Amino acid sequence: MTAAATAIPTDAEPTQLDVRDVEQFLYREARFADEHRYDDWEALWTQDGLYWVPANDDDADRMAKMSIIHDNRSRIATRIRQFQTGRRHSQVPHSRLRRVVSNVEILGNAENGDLEVGANFVLVESRERSNELWAGRYTYRLRVVDGAIAMSYKKVALVDNARAIATLSFLI
Amino acid sequence: MYIRPDIVGNEFAEVSLTIDEEANSRRLRLEDLKTGKVRYLDALELETLVWLPEGNLAKLLDPSADRWREEDA
């Protein structure tokens, strides 16, 4: 881990960011994920990060229902280290990925003051098995840590999260 | 006088109505407060009640239609 992680804000000065800076952050995050730049991607997270891909219901109770991904910060790290072994077979070779992130919208501030941002995405994954089309809604929570934007939350509501889907072992 | 918002009552009967979330989709929970008897109605049953002609409902109100019959007594 590098720059991003320090204290969790307690008495919440609501984060204010220019939408252009927010977009630049989202595009960078998307590019790191598309290019499997795991360390760079992991460094975007705050220490209390939560990476969540719900199943069956975009607003499911994540403590009581199955999720496709439900990673706290330590599980994010485990996931990254698994990739880095070079033996995560479902990502050896890597999926070729490109995503478009659009409809970026500042939604307001979360309870802890983090800036909540929504966006839509479309992503093509290419592997020997097939090309897969992935699409959905991202919700991020952002805050400034040591002068740089970091994310404390990324939720990925896939449009087809209630249906049978293919292996999704890359960073969505 | 305070009347619980979930109760429909008068001098003849008193029934509480709540939306129940315990099943796989919402139901209306009805409780006859005089006897404690409970019945649930699902959406299709409720829609059916809405369409029930007055006459049919009146038949059901006959005290010996489904209750107070000699054979049960």
Next chain:
Amino acid sequence: MTLTDIPTSSSGARGPAAPYDELIEAQRVHGSLYTSPAIFADELEQIWYRTWVYVGHVSEIAEPNDYVRKNIGPQDVIMTRSADGEVHLLLNRCAHRGNLVCEADAGNSSSFRCPYHGWTYRNTGDMLGYPFHGGYGGRGKLDLGLGRVPRVGIYQGFVFGSFAPDGPTLEEHLGEAKGEIDRLVRLSPEGEVEITAGFLKHKARANWKLLAENETDGYHPQFVHASIFSVAQSGIGALYGEKSTAVTRALGNGHSENDLRPEFRRIGAPLGWFGTTEEKVPEYSAAMRARYGDAAEEILIEGAPHVMIFPNLFIAEIQMFTIQPLAANLTVQHVTAVQFKGAPEMNKRMLQQCIGSVGPAGMLLADDTEMYERNQAGVAELRPEWLDVRRGVHREEIDERGLTVGGATDETGMRGFWKHYKHLMTEGRAQ
């Protein structure tokens, strides 16, 4: 008969799609078994639409008039609980013109109304009525209802269906596998499991048998899962090593298990099988000791089963999978976390651990599924034609229950699977 010579009679009595006696040998099986659409069609008739298949759990329809949509292979099955508490398995097909009657995954309703022309059925499958009855000469004139899975069997809350009107009972079919289900439910302080967390649905472009065989294959974990074992400091890898005292057991009727109890007993730590200790789940431990007394120690040490119940139910300790075959090269795995009734403390942990492991992004199952798909691609190659299943055959033993037992990494479970499969597809065919 050749593989392309597909019989076309429509009843279940048609002949075999392939010379199974020649394709299934004691120590090897033919690649066409995984790729032939004709064999797949034959399997639907002889296995999926005949033997007992796991459908769902009673806790998914806990309340009267609850229903959930389930499946038996490609068949869309509505599992209902009628007002009298009975469990029914109905086919999602209107008796009028065959429209789907239910669209939602789950709900609560005493009756189902087809959206096409309004025909309405009780949740027992019986016809209730149809609109504008004059067109049928009045009310109650049609002797039609929803299709039913003719036999419904329930064991410890696990609901199975069989399309065969008669045949072995569910208990006969489960046989020795019953004990494994018993071993799972006794880990609940109330003796019941609950399936309440919802399912992930994970598509595998592979034949269903590759999944079924892999479930108790103790040979692959060290290779397929090495990445996660190394970063998560998991002890699971060692359970499936050459030095492991765990065994693979064919339970009969195609069922098999990796019996890890010898390892857990050797370690001797209550809840060691789950990678935790009693101190970390004090309420659960107290509830278990209150219910089972002295027996609790052994129950907590031995842990949950790792059992594949033919043809589609796989219980992997805290995870429950069902296998849904859709084509010779397409299968959906449905997976959820087992939850123990009366054990909220334990359930939270089981759910989160399960989410990390299984499903499309699971740190274990994504890699298994990658292997299924590469395996499917591989078996389509023409040579060497056969898949080898001889591992450990020379060191198998018969245990005191009369069951065949091999080492932790041996292919004893697969051989048991194929023996039963061959029986169902040859001399045991539906007449």
